[in-house]
Amino acid sequence: MDRIAIIIPALNEGRSIAENLQTIRSHVVSVSDCQVSLLVVDDGSSDNTAEQVLAYRKDDPDVYLLCLNRHFGKEAAISAGLRAVPDFDAVIVMDSDLQHPPALLEEMIAQWRGGSAVVEAVKLSRGSESAVKGSLVKVYYRLFSYLTEIDISGDTDYKLLDREVVLSVNALPEHGRFFRGLIKWMGYPTTSISFDVPASTRQRSNWGSSALFKYALSSITSFTAFPLQLVSLMGILTFIISVVFGFMALSDKLSGQAVDGFTTVILLLLIIGSVLMFSVGLIGAYIGRIYDEVKRRPNFVTDNKRSVLPEDNE
Known part of the structure; x- marks a missing residue:
C-alpha cells in the first residue's frame, strides 16, 4: 500500500x-x-x-x-x-x-x-x-525564465x-x-x-505588493548572478555616455561656442548617481542573501509541544 x-x-x-x-x-x-x-x-x-x-x-x-x-x-x-x-x-x-x-x-x-x-x-x-497584478506576475515569470533558463x-x-x-x-x-x-x-x-x-x-x-516584490527578488537572486553582471554593463554604458558628453563639451570649447556646463553637469550627476544607488542596492541584496546563508540559522523552529x-x- x-x-x-x-x-x-x-x-x-x-x-x-x-x-x-x-x-x-x-x-x-x-x-x-x-x-x-x-x-x-x-x-x-x-x-x-x-x-x-x-x-x-x-x-x-x-x-x-x-x-x-x-x-x-x-x-x-x-x-x-x-x-x-x-x-x-x-x-x-x-x-x-x-x-x-x-x-x-x-x-x-x-x-x-x-x-x-x-x-x-x-x-x-x-x-x-x-489586471495590473496579473501583468506584473507575467513579467516576473518571463524575467525569471530569461535570467535563469528555468521556465x-x-x-x-x-x-x-x-x-x-x-x-x-x-x-x-x-x-x-x-x-x-x-x-x-x-x-x-x-x-x-x-x-x-x-x-x-x-x-x-494575503500577499501584498511589497511581499510579492520581496518574493520575486529573493527567487531571482537565489538562482542567478546575472543582475550583478548587469551592474558592470551599466558601468560601461555610463562610461560611454560620459565620454560622448566629454567630446561634445570639448568640441564646443574648441569651436569657441559658449558651453552651458551647469545643465550638463547636473544631468551627468543624476545619471551616475542613479546607477550607483541602483548598483549598491542590487549588491546589497546579494550580500544580504550571503549573510543569511553564512549564519546557518534554521529556516524554521517547531513547537513540538503542540505538534x-x-x-x-x-
Whole structure:
C-alpha cells in the first residue's frame, strides 16, 4: 500500500480549515491501495487554526499538525513539512484555502504511479487578480525564465513529489529556498496538469505588493548572478555616455561656442548617481542573501509541544 502525505501550509485559516480538510479528504478517500495522511503546517497563526485542526483530528486520526513557533513564511512551512514526512512514498504540497483544487489529487496520484517523479499543477488563469497584478506576475515569470533558463511560467506550489525528490530537496544545504524553482532545477521526470482557480475560492490574497516584490527578488537572486553582471554593463554604458558628453563639451570649447556646463553637469550627476544607488542596492541584496546563508540559522523552529506528527503514532 502506498503511503502519501499531503502537506498543507496554513496561516490564520481557523474559520475554514476544518471544512477544507474534509473536502480534501473526500477527494482521496476513493483512491485504491493508498493511505493518505494530511499534515497541516501552522505557520504561526494568530487565530485558532491549530485548535481547529486538532478538533477535526478527533474524527480523522490520519490528520496531523506541525506548529511553527512564529510566522516564518510559506517557503519555510513547506520545508518544515517535507522534513516531517521523509518516509512516505510520495508527498503532495497544496494550499489550505482550496485555490489548489483537490479534484486534481486523484489524477496526480495516477500520474505518479505511472512513473512521474514530479507531478505539478499549472494555472491557466489567476482567478480574481487585478489586471495590473496579473501583468506584473507575467513579467516576473518571463524575467525569471530569461535570467535563469528555468521556465516556471504558470507553476504553483501545488505539486506531487516522489520520495526520492523529497529526500533530494531535504538534502539541499541552502537556507533561502524557492520551492518551485528548486523542483524545476533538479530536473526529475515531470508531468503537469492544468487548472483554473475555482470560482468559489477566488478570495483576496494575503500577499501584498511589497511581499510579492520581496518574493520575486529573493527567487531571482537565489538562482542567478546575472543582475550583478548587469551592474558592470551599466558601468560601461555610463562610461560611454560620459565620454560622448566629454567630446561634445570639448568640441564646443574648441569651436569657441559658449558651453552651458551647469545643465550638463547636473544631468551627468543624476545619471551616475542613479546607477550607483541602483548598483549598491542590487549588491546589497546579494550580500544580504550571503549573510543569511553564512549564519546557518534554521529556516524554521517547531513547537513540538503542540505538534502531532505521523511518527508520534508509530
